[in-house]
Amino acid sequence: MTQLTPRDPENNPLRIFQRCKAEGRPAHIAGPMVRYSKLPFRALVRHYNCDIVYSPMILAREFVRNGIARLSDFTTNNFDAPLIVQVGTNNVTDLLRFVEMIHPYVDAIGINCGCPIKEQVREGIGAALMSEPELVATMVKAVKDKFGSKVTLETKIRIHPDIEETIAFVKKVEAAGADFITVHGRTKSTRSSQPANFDAIKTVKQAVSIPVVANGDCFSLEDCNRIAKITGCDGVMAVRGILANPALFAGYSKAPxxxxxxxxxxxxxxxxxxxxxxxxxxxxxxxxxxxxxxxxxxxxxxxxxxxxxxxxxxxxxxxxxxxxxxxxxxxxxxxxxxxx
Amino acid sequence: MLRKVIQMEANQVSKEAAVRVGNDKTSFNNGEVLVSKGSGKLKVRKGQTEDEFEVQRRQFAKEGPVINTLDWLEKIEYDKIDPEVKSDRLKLENLSQNLYYKRQYARCLEVVECGLTLFKDLPRKRIQTEWSELEYLREQCTKKLEAMN
Structure with a gap:
């Protein structure tokens, strides 16, 4: 039976941000996509200059209760690195249990505070957490108190209509111990046809001292470099762009x-x-x-x-x-x- | 009228549940939470006791996640496939697809025949897609093998 080797500290996203900074470029990140960031796609994008890859959002509640859900939600192998698993949760208990089970198999864990899908929002998951900064901060603190530096924790958010609210949110999450933050430059009700607000992401980047990743409207390597320049962020995340062109970070204009x-x-x-x-x-x-x-x-x-x-x-x-x-x-x- | 009464009763249950659960998402407890449904009603998502979690934790610690290597399908033991289990059927289906992709038509045909035999007593409605793909593979592999000879 194939065994998984322990995680290599070099694959920790914080280490990757440092390396990319030394190379004078943002980290290239393939973001989480419901259903679509499964193992074959993760393996594929790693051929094309992608530094960090996310899993699809996994619901903590199902993962910790149901072996069948685990079977369909998470498959991996020794080449599945660097990997951040994204978790959808609405309470401390499920999150702590999820982290306990999965952390030996991933390089970091990201809390989804940005998914606008209404079924998830209704459950208090994803973008619903945008209006619950105390709960998010409590969840982050609970994980960091229990696991410390053994677990690298990210929170992925969207911006609020009032940017001051976003700044207060990220400061609270940073103070709670989050290791880095990803910001999608749209509110939870902004349509994807509307351009992402990079100025807002830049404001968030300037408000915190932990690494920040910019997300939204990255469809080419040129977009990636432009977004990094505007926002000053440590990484750029592509989602829709990388689904259509998994080789975008390698400079291809369309899927080869x-x-x-x-x-x-x-x-x-x-x-x-x-x-x-x-x-x-x-x-x-x-x-x-x-x-x-x-x-x-x-x-x-x-x-x-x-x-x-x-x-x-x-x-x-x-x-x-x-x-x-x-x-x-x-x-x-x-x-x-x-x-x- | 009856629908209205049922709705009122359901709302009452939701309110009682809200009081009972307390909806505390910030403490470590059994993970029972209140969520709202599309209809606006509240619903209790069941908790998980420490013992129930321990069972799951131990199982996952023992087995770990499913590891998919480039050759994991070739290590499948046919005699351990339980046709009643969807994930088992899927393994056989994946293996036949993989062999077909690799143009190993003779081996693919063997696996397909094995699948068709194993699944033959299952309700066809339940496995319609799997069954039609296996039949398609049998036909295609046979054609390709005949063309080679």
């Missing part, structure tokens, strides 16, 4: 074909629910292939059919093929007119 090849390998080797595999590939290829091919991809009913779809229309290399994962442009097998 090699990225598709690697993802199919990881998804079939590690295992991933079919609809998630299909969605990842659709995100990577949307706008890059014709509408007809895109439609055909979306109509595949299961993974075997999807593999046949790729083999029929494209040259999808396997790991033992020369040049696997290296090609940038889409490798078509079919004649050109079908593509247009």
């Amino acid at each position: 074909w090699g990225c598709v090849e690697r993802f199919v390998e990881y998804a079939t080797a590690f295992g991933l629910p079919y609809r998630l595999t299909q969605h990842h590939l659709a995100c990577m290829l949307e706008g890059q292939i014709s509408k007809a091919l895109y439609k055909e991809l979306m109509e595949c009913k299961h993974l075997a059919q999807l593999i046949d779809f790729f083999d029929e229309h494209f040259i999808l290399k396997r790991p033992w093929d020369e040049g696997f994962g290296q090609v940038i442009e889409i490798q078509y097998r079919v004649s050109r007119e079908i593509r247009i």
Whole structure:
């Protein structure tokens, strides 16, 4: 049976922030996505200059009570590092129990205080915590009191309509012992079509002394560097951008074909629910292939059919093929007119 | 009228629950919390006693998280697959997909046949997608093997 090796302190996010600072750049971070930041995707983005990778949000309440939930929510391996597990919780008890169980297998733990999904907010999870600074500070303090430096703890927040409220929030969380903070430059009701407020993130960065990560509207390496410059943050997190282009931190303007090849390998080797595999590939290829091919991809009913779809229309290399994962442009097998 | 009475009773239960639970999320207790439902009613999310947590903690400490390496599927022991358990069925399905991706059609066909035999007595409705994928794989692997010979 494969055993997991103990965590390497070099993979601690605080250490990574230091290293990146010495290199004169922000840390590149693949943010948490409900459902989509599972092991195959985490393994994929690590090929493309990504320094820190998040798990999807895991509900503490389910994780500590239910073995089946653990089985579907968290799979890993010895290469799954640096890894931050994001937790959705609304009380100290579930959080402490969750941290106790999971901390040996991750490099840090992040409390989700920003998820605007209404089902979670109703439960007092995610963005609901934005209006409960005392509770968040108490949760942070409880973890730090119990685990000290053994656990690196982050809180991910959104900004409030009144930035003063956000400043008071982060100061409280910092005082409670949070090791770093991620700030999404939107309020919980701002639509993603509205631009992220980087000035607000900059204000937060200036208000605290712990590292701050900027989140929002990072779709390219240029965006990343621009956001870091405006905000002065220690890291930049991409979420929607990295879902469409997992290679963005490596400077690619769109998902290279090699990225598709690697993802199919990881998804079939590690295992991933079919609809998630299909969605990842659709995100990577949307706008890059014709509408007809895109439609055909979306109509595949299961993974075997999807593999046949790729083999029929494209040259999808396997790991033992020369040049696997290296090609940038889409490798078509079919004649050109079908593509247009 | 009846619906109104039921609603009033439900609200009363929620209020009583709120008083009973106290909704203290900041102390270490059994994790029982009050949450609001879409309808606006309050609902108690059950707690977990220290003993119940200890069972879960020990189980996870013993087994650890599921480790997925690049070759973990190849180590699956077919005879230990319980067709009634979804995660077990999934392992067999994942293995057949992985072999198909690797173009190991003869081995894939073996695994598919094993799956079709194991799952044949399960209600078809419950495993519709799994079953149709296995049948698809059987057909495709057979075709590809015939084409090779």
